[in-house]
Amino acid sequence: MSQKNNILVTGGAGFIGSALCRNIVKNTDSNLIILDKLTYASNLDSLSTILPKKNVFFYKESIGNIRFLKNILLKHNPISIFNLAAETHVDNSILNPTTFIETNVLHTHNFFQTILEYYKRLPHTISSSFKLLHVSTDEVYGDIKLDEPAADESAAYNPSSPYSASKASSDHLAKAYFRTYGLPVLISNCSNNYGPFQNNEKFIPVILNNLIKNKKIPVYGSGKQIREWIYVDDHCDALLKLINRGVLGQSYNIGTGHELTNIELIQKIITILTELRIIRNNEINNYLNFITDRLGHDKRYALNSNKIMSLCDWQPKTEINDGLKKTIDYYINNNN
Ligand SMILES: NC(=O)c1ccc[n+]([C@@H]2O[C@H](COP(=O)([O-])OP(=O)(O)OC[C@H]3O[C@@H](n4cnc5c(N)ncnc54)[C@H](O)[C@@H]3O)[C@@H](O)[C@H]2O)c1
Numbered sequence: 001m002s003q004k005n006n007i008l009v010t011g012g013a014g015f016i017g018s019a020l021c022r023n024i025v026k027n028t029d030s031n032l033i034i035l036d037k038l039t040y041a042s043n044l045d046s047l048s049t050i051l052p053k054k055n056v057f058f059y060k061e062s063i064g065n066i067r068f069l070k071n072i073l074l075k076h077n078p079i080s081i082f083n084l085a086a087e088t089h090v091d092n093s094i095l096n097p098t099t100f101i102e103t104n105v106l107h108t109h110n111f112f113q114t115i116l117e118y119y120k121r122l123p124h125t126i127s128s129s130f131k132l133l134h135v136s137t138d139e140v141y142g143d144i145k146l147d148e149p150a151a152d153e154s155a156a157y158n159p160s161s162p163y164s165a166s167k168a169s170s171d172h173l174a175k176a177y178f179r180t181y182g183l184p185v186l187i188s189n190c191s192n193n194y195g196p197f198q199n200n201e202k203f204i205p206v207i208l209n210n211l212i213k214n215k216k217i218p219v220y221g222s223g224k225q226i227r228e229w230i231y232v233d234d235h236c237d238a239l240l241k242l243i244n245r246g247v248l249g250q251s252y253n254i255g256t257g258h259e260l261t262n263i264e265l266i267q268k269i270i271t272i273l274t275e276l277r278i279i280r281n282n283e284i285n286n287y288l289n290f291i292t293d294r295l296g297h298d299k300r301y302a303l304n305s306n307k308i309m310s311l312c313d314w315q316p317k318t319e320i321n322d323g324l325k326k327t328i329d330y331y332i333n334n335n336n
Helices: 015-027 066-076 090-095 097-120 162-181 203-212 232-245 262-275 306-311 320-333
Strands: 006-010 031-036 056-060 080-083 131-137 185-190 192-194 217-220 226-231 251-254 259-261 288-291
Touching: 006 015, 006 066, 015 031, 015 232, 031 066, 056 066, 066 097, 080 097, 080 232, 090 097, 090 162, 097 131, 097 162, 131 162, 131 232, 162 185, 185 232, 192 232, 192 320, 203 217, 203 262, 203 320, 217 262, 226 232, 226 262, 226 320, 232 251, 232 306, 251 306, 259 262, 262 320
Parallel strands: 006 031, 006 080, 031 056, 080 131, 131 185, 185 251, 192 226, 217 288
Antiparallel strands: 226 259
């Protein structure tokens, strides 16, 4: 990304969006416009270091509000847009799928439509640099069997939960807007993120907050589900490279290749907390509370991320133990 630019980030008060915003402010002198509805999942503390800056503008509104969106587009003229606004918690999508369809499909569609209208009116000198990066998930590929290779970008979408189905729909809409209307859009599909400021109901915060309070950790089913973990700053680094170097209309997987079962992840965290003397007992069985498995629970996600690594010269930098230590440090100091 060029150093001077107007950048719009939606969902910027969420876990990944806020990390992206902090990264943009740290590494560029761009004007940053943040649009976030401030749902329960948001956390304005995550933006507290950057909101006072003169080049940062925050708006509390939904991406689905066409009139509002038009106004801020006309006011700020962004030429790079990162769309991270979404409902993101799989368990909530099972309890209340409608909210997920509204936000991740209908409001996201309003958003694409409004961005397209804005893009078409830009003068050519500006429109030739305009790009929208739609941020999505590895969950759209569904369950990857143990003997199957990791999913590359040509793998068929096979979502299992209302969350992943709604994200898959938005990815298809993004591709349709590229193919049908020429909207300059890229799509990223990232694996499970971890790091500071993640909402307390997500898996790593649940593990940490329970261990710190000496409580048992709820574990779905056998705990043998496999996920690929990436430190949030490595994801943001990939997004910034992708918007610069990615080919329009294409999808890019973003992952580390570091697969862990949920039990292995808990063991890693217990080992670090024992070394730090935050807990005394490193016997994992003392901490596990097996509960009925999640409906439609995927056993394994796994990404082949060779495309972004070779085309965008990106590599994850954070080794999992180092990333977990930084994350643990945050949750120890912000435990409630
Ligand atoms: N967390 C992960 O592991 C992960 C992995 C891959 C992809 N993703 C994707 O990255 C994006 C961000 O994920 P996250 O973990 O930071 O989510 P999050 O739930 O922490 O944050 C989402 C943010 O979007 C905002 N939001 C929700 N609906 C909105 C609307 N209609 N208009 C404006 N803002 C709205 C919320 O207020 C919140 O601040 C999502 O699109 C998600 O699908 C997440």
